[in-house]
Amino acid sequence: MKALRPSRQGDRAPGAAQPAGPPPPPSALSGEPVHARAVTDVFGALGSSPRGLPSATARARLQERGPNELPPARGPTVWRQLAGQFTDLFAVVLMVASAITFLAYTLQQPRETGTLQLAVAILCVVVLNASIGFAQEYSAERTAQTLQAMVPHRCRVVRDAGVVELPVRELVPGDLVALEAGDTVPADCRVVEAHDLTVSNAAITGESEPVRRTAEPDTAEEALRARNCLFMGTDVITGTARAVVFATGRATEFGRIFRLTAAAPRQRTPLQRQVASMARRVAGTALAVGALLFVIRLPSGQGLVPSFVFALGVMVALVPEGLPATLSVSLALGVRRMARHHALVKKLLAVEALGSTTVVCTDKTGTLTQAEMTVVRVWAWDQEHTVTGVGYEPNGEVTDPAPVRELLRSAALCCDARLVPPDGGGRWRVLGDTTEGALLVVAAKAGLDMAAEEAAAPRIAEHPFDSVRKLMSTVHDEGGARRVRVKGAPSEVLDRCTRLDRGGTVAVLADEERKRIEAEADELATEGLRVLAVAGRDTTGSSGNRDADESDLTLLGLVGMQDPPRPEVHAAVESCHRAGIRIVMVTGDHPLTAEAVARRVGIVRSAAPAVVTGAALDAMDEAALDRLLAAGGELLLCRVSPEHKMRVVTAFQRRGEVVAVTGDGANDAPALKHADIGVAMGASGTDVAREAAEMVLLDDSFGSIAVAVRLGRTVYQNIRKFLVYLFSHNIGELAPILAATFAGFPLVPITAVQVLAIDLGSDVLPALALGAEPPESDVMDRPPRPRTERLFSRAVVRRIAFLGGIQALGVCAVFFWHIHASGIPYADFTADNPVYREAITMVQAGIVVSQFFNALAVRTERESVFRAGVFGNPWLIAAGLFGLALMAAISYLPLLQGVFHTAPLTAGDWALLTAVGVLPLAADEVRKFLLRRRTAPPEGEQR
Template sequence: MGMETPVRTPGDGGRGPTAPSGTLGGPTVPRLAPAEVFAELDTSPRGLASTDVAGRRDRFGFNELPQARRRGLWRDLAGQFTDLFAVVLLVASAITFLAYGLQQPRDVGTLQLAVAILGVVVLNAAIGFAQEYSAERTAESLQAMVPHTCRVLRDGERQELPARDLVPGDVVVLEAGDAVPADCRLTEAHEVRANNAALTGESDAVGRTAEPVGAGPVLEARNCVFMGTDIAAGSAKAVVFATGAATEFGHIFRLAAAAPRQKTPLQLQVASMARRVAGAALAIGAALFAVRVPTGQPFVETFVFALGVMVALVPEGLPATLSVSLAIGVRRMARRHALVKQLLAVEALGSTTVVCTDKTGTLTQAEMTVVQVWAGGEPHAVSGVGYGPVGEVSDPRPVRALLRAAGLCCNARLVPPSDREGRRILGDTTEGALLVVAAKAGLDLAAEEAAAPRVAEFPFDSTRKLMSTVHADTGGRYHAYVKGAPQELLARCSAIDWSGERRPLTAELRAAVITANDELASQGLRVLAAAWRPLADSRPAQDEVESELTLLGLVGMLDPPRPEVSDAVNACRRAGIRIVMVTGDHPLTAEAVARRVGIVREAAPAIVTGTQLDELGENGLDSLLDESGELLLCRVSPEHKMRVVTALQRRGEVVAVTGDGANDAPALKHADIGVAMGASGTDVAREAAVMVLLDDSFASITTAVRLGRSVYQNIRKFLIYLFSHNIAELVPILAATFAGFPLVPITAVQILAIDLGSDVLPALALGAEPPEPDVMDRPPRARQERLFSTAVMGRVLFLGGIQALGVTAVFFWHIHGSGIPYSDFTKDEPVYREAITMVQAGIVVSQFFNALAVRTDRQSVFRIGLLSNPWLLAGGGFGIALMAAISYLPPLQDVFNTAPLAAADWAVLAGFGALLLAAEETRKWWLRRHRPGNRKEGER
C-alpha cells in the first residue's frame, strides 16, 4: 500500500496557513527507492552538513507544535467581569451608589453596602480567575508526548540533539522504544514495527518497510513513520520530510484548534438565571415604586426605596457561592486524579448522558498480559496483570518448556521500576508479556540465556509472521526456538509436545490445536504459538530452522482491563449513562474488552466500523444512535468521532469524550466535556480537553460524574436557600403597602445585611455538602432542564412562604400590640424599631432552620445527622450572632435603626424556625411514602 497522493513535504501548503512555505522533495518521495530519497530531499546518507541547518530552520522553523493562542492575563481577568451575573451585580452596585447619592441626608451605611457588593464581584472574579489559571498551569506542566531528544546523523556523525532542532532533510536513527520526533521516510528498516496508537487508535504495532510503496492514504504509507508515534521493535534510519505544524500530528492539532469550544449546560443555566433575576428585580422595583407613589410618599424617598429593593432582590452572595462550590468540586476531583481546567466543567460532568470512551489505556492498562497458556491439551490460567511479576501460572510444570522457548525467542527487555515510573517494557509489548509470564512460571530467563546463548536470529516479518532464534547449549548442541502466528507455525510443525512426550502431529491432534486456538481467539485474546527443533550446526538456513518443528503450545494474552473499571461501568449503568466505545482497534478485540468490563452484556451488540459509518448518511447515523442497545464503534478516524459526537449532541445528549491520542483531540474539543489522559495522553489531547485524568482510568470519570452531580445538587440547595428568604423579605413590604402602613417592615439596608452577612457562609457550607448516597442511582437530568425547574420553584415558594407568613405575622402582631395608629408611626418610634428588628431576626433564624431543611431532597435530615456538616452550623451560628450584634450594639443600632430584643422574642422566632423545619420534614415524608418510585425531588 502507499500513495499516489503527495506525501506532505514541508512545503505542502494543503495543511493550512501554519504550514511552512517553500518546497522540499515532492510527491514522488514514497515511491522512490531508498537510495533515491536522499537526492529528492536534498540530503545524503551522512545526514545534513551543519552549514545547511541554519538556512533550513529559517525556512521551516523549529520542530514544535505552535503554542495555543491564549488570551492575556488581563483579558482572562476581565472576562470574569463580563459574565452576565457579574454584570447584574455591577449594575446593582452602581444602583446602590446612585441611591446613596440621592439620599438626603446621605446614609453612610448605604455607601458601605454598595462597596461591599462591589467587593463581592471582585472576590468572585478573583476566585474564578485563580482557580482556572492554577488548573491550566498544572495541566501544562504534564509531560509532553513529543520526545525531547533524538539521535541524528550530521556531517556523518551520530549526535543527540533536542527534537525541536530537527529540520527537513535530517537523517534520524530509530530503535525499539524510541519516540518518532517528526514525520520521516524510512531509508533503512530492520524488522521495524511502529505503534501508531496516538494517530490511528490501533494498539497493535504495525510493520514498516524502507521499500517504495504504491497508492493510499498518508497514514497507511508503510515506508513512513510519524511524529507522536513510537518504534515498538526493530531499528531504522529515516529522513525527515515534515516538521512541527506540517506533520500529521500538527494537522490534527490544527483540526482540534478549529473546533469551537461548546458552552456547558451550567454556563447556559447561569446566564438564563441572571437574566431572570435581573428582570424580576427591575420589575418588582418598578412595581413597588408605582404602588407607593400614589400613597403620598415623597417621590425621591420612594425612588430610593425602590432602588434599594431592586438591589436587595439580587442575591449578592450567589456568584461567590457558585464559584466556591465549583472550586470545592475541582479540589475534590483533583484528590481523585481528575484535573478540571474550567470551573463550570465540574457541573457539566454531572449532567453527562453519554460517555464516548476510548479503549486502550482508558478501559485497559495499555500493558499486554498473558492470561492463559495451552500445552499438552490442557489450559493453564495465569493470574496477575501488567508487567510486574506478581501472579502465578496454574500447574506451571507442563508449560515451562513452552515459556522457556517463547522467552528465549524475544528481543524485548523489562526495565526495573524507578522513582519516577513503575516497571515497563523496552521493545515489543507482546514480547514483554512473554517475559513476565515466564517469570510467573518460575523461570529465570537470564540464567536460561546464559546457559543457552543466542548464536543466530531470523527476525519477525509480516509476511511469514514468525521469529526464530538459534541457541547453543552446554553440550555443544544447537536448538531453534520459533514463535509466531498459530496458523503459520502449525503448518510448519510435524510433531507436538504432549505432556512431555513428543508425538506425531496427527490430524486429530492438529484439530485439537486449532480448536484451542479458536477458543482463545473467541475470548478476544491475541494468540501466539511456540515451537522448537534440534539443529546440526549454528548457521542453518531459515527454511531449515522453520520446518519439521515440534509444537510446544499456545499463549493467549490481552491488554487487561483496569480492575476498577467494571465497578465504574456498573455505576454508570445505574446512573442512566450510556457508554459507547469508540476505538481504532479491531472489532473482536474491542468487543472482548467491552464484555470484560461490562459495557457489553447483550448477545449481539451493534458493532460498526469506520467504513460502515462512511456509508451512513446523517439520517442513518441518527437512526443508529437512536437505538438504545449497546454500541461499539471500531476502526474509526478523527472525523468519524466528530460526526458521532455532533450527532449525539443533535439528539440533546450531554456528551463526554475520552481520549489520549492526537487523533482524539477534535472530538475532545467539540464534546460537552473533553476528558484527556494525563499520564499517556498527548499535548494535543490535553490542550483540547477541559478535564485531564491524572491516572488515565475510566473509574476516575465515574467519580467525577458523581462529584459533578453532587455539585449540581448543592447549587440547587443553596439556590433554594438564598431565594426562599427573598420571599420573606418581599411579602411583608407588599403587605404593609397594601395595608396602608406608611413605613416598610424591613429596610433595604437590613436586607443587604442579611444577604451579605447572614446568608453567604451557610450557602458556602451547603455548596460543600458531600454527595448523597443515592446520587448515582438517579438518571441524568435532561439537557434542557432549567436550574429553576418547577420542583425547585415549588420548594422555594413552600419554604419562602412559611418564612414570609411568620415574619409578616410577627411584624403586625408587634405593631398592633402597641395600640398606636398607623399614621403616628415614624422611623424613630421604638415599637417600629423593635418590629423591624423582629422581622430581620426572624428571617435570619428561619434561614438557619431552612439551611438544615434543604440539605437533602427527600431523605430526612435527621437520618444524615444534624451535626454532619459542622461548617453549616458554624455559618448559621455566625449569622445569628451578627443579628444579635445588630440588635444590641448601639453603633449598629444607629446604622440599621434596630432595637434590642427580649428573650421571649427570640423564643417566638425560634419556634417559627422549628415549624419551618417540621413542615419540610413532613413534605419529605409524604414524598417517600406516596411517591417512592419517582425521580428524586429536584431532578425534574
C-alpha cells in the same frame, strides 16, 4: 534509567562504537539543510549518533539551550484581572445605582445619612462580589496549571545506547527519539528510520488528511515542506519511526506560530450562559418591582427623592449580583474534587454533562483491568505449557520450555516494547504495549536472553500493528538468511497460515487441524485469556512487501495471557447500574475473552448477553443497529475497530442518549471527540487521545469514571440548591415590603440597607458553602436527568415558592404582630419610633434565622437532613453562624444600630424568631418524607 534490552537496528550494528569524547554540539547547519542530507550525514550534522546522545552531553546541551518548552501564554496581569471584575454587567449596574444614590444624597435637603449609607452599602456589595470573582478566577488558573502538570508529557529517547523515557522538556538537539502511533511529536525532528509512518500536520499546516513520512533525503526549499521532517505538536497516526531532534522550544516551527498567536478568549459554557441569562431576567423583574413600588409610594405623601431612593435600594437588593461568581466557584470545586479522585476535567462543560450520562462505552484493557498482562498458558501442537509468576517481574518458569522456546523467541523478537527494571524500590514496568511486555517476560522465564537473541537476529524491516490487520510482523537477518516473525489475533494469523510446526516438523495445515486450533483458541478465550497466535516463515528478496511477508506462514502456536480486573471496578459497575447508566463494553478482544472479563466485573449478569462482533456490525444497516441498541440489556461489542466505535456512539446519540466513551489510542480520537464525554487514559493513553478528550483518568480506572459521574451529578444538584436558597429568601424580603405597602403602613418593614446587609452576611457565604456540599447518599440511586431538562425546572420553581412562601408568611406575621401589639395606629409611626425599630429588626433577624434553617433544608432533595447529618457540611454551619453573629451585632452594637436603625432584641424575641425560622426546615422535612413514601419501591422489590 536504562531499558532492560538494547535499542534496535542502528544502535546495535556490528562494530558500531561510541565516538571518543562527546559529539560536537549542533550549530547552525552550514551547507545542505538537514532535510536534504542522507541519513548517515544527519547524525554528524546534529552532533549525534545512532546510539543516541551520552547523558553528560545531553545535560550540557540542556543547560546551554534551555528546556524544550514554550513560554506560557501572556494572560492579563493580576491588576487587569481585578479590574475586569468591575466591568461585569451586574457590577456596572450596581456602581451606577450607587452613583445615583449618592447624587440623591447630595440633592436632599436636609441630607439623610441613610441615603449615604445605602450608596456605601451598594459599593460594598460590588467590592465583595469582585473579590469573590477575582479569587475564584485566580485560583482556577493556578489549579488548571497544577492539574495539567499531572498529565504525563513524556517521550521515549535513545540515550547511552538504551531506550529511556524522559520528560519532553528535557529533550535537546541531537536526541534520537522513538515514535509510534498515538504519540505527539515532542520537537522538530529529522526522520532517520520509518515504518509505514503517517502523521497529522493539522496543528501546523491545517491539513486534515494524514501525510506519509520517509527517511529519504528531500530537496524541498524549506523543512516545513520536506517529507522527512516531523514538527512539534503534530501527531503520529500510523507506523513507527526514529528521528533526530534539530530544534526545540522557541526554535521550533510550533514555537514560531505560538509566538504569533494570541491567547484564545475564555468561552462560557451553556450552563453559565443559561444562568447569566436567567439572572438578567431576574434583574429586569427587580427593576419592574422597584418601579412599581416607586409609583405606589409616591402618591402616599413620600417625597420624590425618598421614594426613588427606596425603590432603587429594593431593586438593587433583589438583583442576584453574586450568582455568576457562585456558579463558577461551584463548578471549579467540582473540578478539584474530581482531580482528587484521579479524574482531570479539562472543560467545565464536562462537569455539567457528566450529571446526565446515560451510556458508558468502555474499553477493557487497563480500564476494567489492571493493564499488567501476564502469560499464563503457552500452547504448541498437542501440548499445553503453564507459566508461573505474575506481573512484569521476570520471575517464574515455563513448564517444559524446550518445545516452545522458538515460539517464545519469535514472539519476543516481534515486539517494540521494553522492560524497565525497578528504579528506587519501584516495580518492573513496560515502555510500550503491555501485551508485548508480557511476551518479553515469558521469554525471560523460558531462559531466553533477548539481548543476545536480538544481536544474533537483527531486525531489518517491520510492518507495525494496525487495528485493521490486527497483527504485526518483523523481518530479521539470521546469519545471512531472512526470517519473518508474526504475532496477532488468532483468526487473522490463521488466515495467513498454510503450514503447522509440529514440534520441529513442518506439515501442511489441513482444514481439520485448523478447526482444532480455532477450538483451542476459543477454549483459552472462554477462560478469560487474551490469545495471540505466533507464526513465521523464511523469505528472500527485499522483504519490503507487507502482503508477501505476511502470507504462506507456518503456525508456531498460541499464547494465552490474562489481565486481572481492577479490584474497585465491580463496585463501580454496580453503582452505575443502580444509577440507570448502561455500560457497553467495546473491545478488540475475542468475544469469549470479553464476556469472561465482563462477568468478573459485573457488566454481564444474565445467561445470554448480546455479543456482537465488528463483522456483524458491518453487515447491519442503520435501522438494524438502532434496533440492536434500542433492545437494551447487556451488550458486548468485540473485535471492533475505531470506526465501529464511532458508529455506535453516533447511533446512541441519535436515540437521545448522553454518551461517555473511553479510549487510549490515536484511532480512538474521533470517537472521543464525537462523544458527549470523551474519557482518555492518563497513564497508558496516547497524547492524541488525551488531547481529544474532555476528561483524563489519571489512574486509567473505570472506578474513576463512576466517581466522576457521581461528582458531576452532585455539582448540578448543588447549583440547584444554592439557586433555591438565593431565590427563596428574595421572596421573604419582598413579601413584607409589598404587604406593608398595600396595607397602607407608611414605613417600610425592612430598609434597603438592611436588605443589602442580608445579602452580604447571609447570602453569599452560605451559597458558596452549598456549592461545596458533599454528594447525597442516594445520588447514584436515581436515574440520569433528561438531557432537555432546564436548570429552573418546575420542581425547582415549586420548591423556591414553597420555601420562600413559608419564610414570607413568617416574617410578615412577626412584623405585623409586633406593630399591632403596641396598640399604636399606623399613621402615628415614625422612623424613630422604638417599636418600629424593634419591628424592622425582627424582620431582618427573622429572614436571617429562616435562611439558616433554609440552608439546612436545601442540602438534600429527598433524604432527611438529619439522616444526612446536620453537621455534614461544616462550612455551611460556619457561614450560617457568621450571618447570625452579624445580625446580633447589628441588633446590639450602638454603632451598627445607628447605621441600620435597629434596636436590641430580647431573649423572647429570639425564641419567637427561632420558632418561625425553623418552619421552612420542618415543612421541607415533611415534604421529603411524603416524596420518599410516594416513590419508594413496593415491599420486597429491590431498587
